[in-house]
Amino acid sequence: MTRAMGAAMRRIQAGNALSAFGLGFTVPYLYVYVAQVRDLGASTAGAVLAVFALAALVVLPFTGRVIDRRGPLPVLVGGAVLASVGALAMGLSGSVPTAVLSAALLGAGTAVMQPALATMIVWCSTPATRTRAFATQFFLANLGLGVGGLIGGQLVDESRPGSFLLLFCVEAAMFLVLAAVAGTVRMPRPADTGTTGTTGTTGVEASGVEASGRPGLRSMLRHRAMVQLCVLGFVVFFACYGQFESGLAAYGTEAAGIDPSTLGIALAANTAVIVIAQFVVLRLVEPLRRSRVIAAVGLIWAVAWLIAGYAGLGEGGRTMATAAFISTYALFGLGEAMLSPTVAPLVADLAPPSMIGQYNSGFALVKQLALAVGPAVGGPMGASLHGPYIVTFVLFSLSITVLALRLGRRLTPVQDRPSLLSASRVVARHTPEAAGSESPEALASPAR
Known part of the structure; x- marks a missing residue:
């Protein structure tokens, strides 16, 4: 930089x-x-x-x-x-x-x-x-x-x-x-977006996005990796942000008997985890594959929803239910801290250089759709269908894991693990003719 x-x-x-x-x-x-x-x-x-x-x-x-x-x-x-x-x-x-x-x-x-x-x-x-x-x-x-x-x-x-x-x-x-x-x-x-665009997920696919005439939504929809990321993004925002102040809040007050003032404490716990853990999490996830990190978030959120289900059972009393409910929001915060260094940069790394704005806007549109649909679906379920509500969002969280692993197969090694790019530059600078070192072209090729 x-x-x-x-x-x-x-x-x-x-x-x-x-x-x-x-x-x-x-x-x-x-x-x-x-x-x-x-x-x-x-x-x-x-x-x-x-x-x-x-x-x-x-x-x-x-x-x-x-x-x-x-x-x-x-x-x-x-x-x-x-x-x-x-x-x-x-x-x-x-x-x-x-x-x-x-x-x-x-x-x-x-x-x-x-x-x-x-x-x-x-x-x-x-x-x-x-x-x-x-x-x-x-x-x-x-x-x-x-x-x-x-x-x-x-x-x-x-x-x-x-x-x-x-x-x-x-x-x-x-x-x-x-x-x-x-x-x-x-x-x-x-x-230069470096890991992206002109090579894309498959060299032919992304170059075709740019060369297909006037770039726009139709071009982006032909980029299969981006479409998969948008589907994954919709599920992520639907299963988390779309429930914070609607379905999950309704479930907590109706099924778990949580005091409404506790919702503010739970949201504060969510924010506190993000603020405290963000750079610790960043240090841990930077060398890892993005797809694996996102997959892990799905598992963490599935556990969070199960803990919310336990809170709704009320077997441990109101104090335990309150603690469990706050823990649910805290675990969501941990997952959010893991997503922030993976999903948004991946949108940019998939975008051709001439379409970065359109890719970012397209993904923002997916987020808004999820935030609009999430409360409409989750609110009534959280208020009245307590068991089905928890089961539904446990399954949605597990689907995040499945979708992330499938997306990983469409990413190039550098798109999935950007740390490889830095490592390859160090190798190129110090041992330019080292036998067996991966060339930038090899790193830009899709994972097999």
């Missing part, structure tokens, strides 16, 4: 952390704010949350192509400004139309920012540093959300709408800070 790339990366990560800090002020309280503080009712609050997700689904299909044509920086700045306007408007909303419109602006802006930030990280990293860069982004985002949520909880007062306006103003200001910080970044030329 060059000095310019390093300087740009530090500013990008700082802006990312500050925007997450702003989001943390409002995300836990959006439903309460609309339904109770503004007295617009539960149905309006549900509509606001639905519009927030729907806006992301509307804008993401177009975001990737704009990023690839215009660059990620103007897209990030535009998205941050749009999200800032939406946050401020939400703080001032007193009617159903203004609340819904504000949610649409906020949802669209934050959705656009995700693939733009991911593409900027790709441009400012190399295959050897990309894993650590995405892990750092995930760590800082969770730290920002956690700290913002804690501070916001101390400031908020349901009897004073002005306290919520303060939260939304802080959020709006942090988005503008992100836009300002991003505006000072001097983006380097896009770094």
Whole structure:
């Protein structure tokens, strides 16, 4: 990584952390704010949350192509400004139309920012540093959300709408800070993705993605490894993030008899595990195959769901049920810490250089779909079908393991284990004619 790339990366990560800090002020309280503080009712609050997700689904299909044509920086700045306007408007909303419109602006802006930030990280990293860069982004985002949520909880007062306006103003200001910080970044030329794209999973397949005329969604859908990764990503987000504040929360309060205040403690435990364990986990997983790490996450989450099932049985009393429920969220956090240095960098490593924005946007779209479908399916099941709910998500977690191992067969050795690239460069530098050393072409060939 060059000095310019390093300087740009530090500013990008700082802006990312500050925007997450702003989001943390409002995300836990959006439903309460609309339904109770503004007295617009539960149905309006549900509509606001639905519009927030729907806006992301509307804008993401177009975001990737704009990023690839215009660059990620103007897209990030535009998205941050749009999200800032939406946050401020939400703080001032007193009617159903203004609340819904504000949610649409906020949802669209934050959705656009995700693939733009991911593409900027790709441009400012190399295959050897990309894993650590995405892990750092995930760590800082969770730290920002956690700290913002804690501070916001101390400031908020349901009897004073002005306290919520303060939260939304802080959020709006942090988005503008992100836009300002991003505006000072001097983006380097896009770094060669190295493990990707032009060779792809099979040299013919990925070169065909770029050479198939105008790059777009159809081209990406012909990239079989990327399609498999998107299916895997949908299951990951559906079985974890899509259940946090819906099905799993409903199951905990209804089946396990967990006090609603314990949900906040469980989410705090999840964030704490990520913040504490992220770089320890990173050191352990960096030399390993990505597909094997993701497969291990499926097993860990299956155990987490079984522990949640034990909490619902209630045989150990309420204290044991509470401890088990918090442990479930903590194990999810451990799995998330393992996924952050594997999944997002893999999207970039599969993408042809001219389509990095579209690949990042496509994967973000899959995530949003999972987050929309997850609560719709998991919420009613968690509230009433307790046994089937746990069994269903144990099976979904085990399917993560199966899908990850199948994906590993389509990846090149370097895509699956980027540490091989660094090792091959060391060998090439010190023993350029060593017999039996693997050439870069061999490393770029699909695993047999």
